[in-house]
Amino acid sequence: MDRIAQIKQMLETSPNDSFLKHALALEYIKLNNDTAARQLFEELLAYEPGYTGSYYHLGKLLERQEEKEAAIAVYEKGMAMAKAANERHTYNELQSAYEELVY
Structure with a gap:
């Protein structure tokens, strides 16, 4: 069974599991299915806006x-959420991506 099928199967029993949704989204990115x-990612962040890695x-x-x-x-929303959660590493990653895009 491939990873996407495995994750989808796990999501059947835990449909709101943010980690599984994030993992599935990353698998879709690998397949260029943006x-x-x-x-x-949008579903996940609407349900759990504090899941900062997805930003x-x-x-x-x-x-x-x-x-x-x-x-x-x-990026701005993610930075605000990461700052509120005191997640420095995530904040720094988001800030770098933001600055690279804006400046």
Whole structure:
């Protein structure tokens, strides 16, 4: 069974598991299926906005889709959430991506 099928099977019993949704979105990115990945990241962050690791990947996805303003907004929200959660590493990653895009 491939990883996507495995993760989907696990999601059947835990449909709101943010870790599984994040993992599935990353698998879709590997397959260049940005549409499915974006949908999962957006769902995940709507349900659990404190899942800070997803902001970076969603922002990068939006950059690839040439949606600069949307990517900036995602990085900004992610930085605010990471700062509130005192997640320095995540904050620094988001800040770097943000600065690279804006400056």
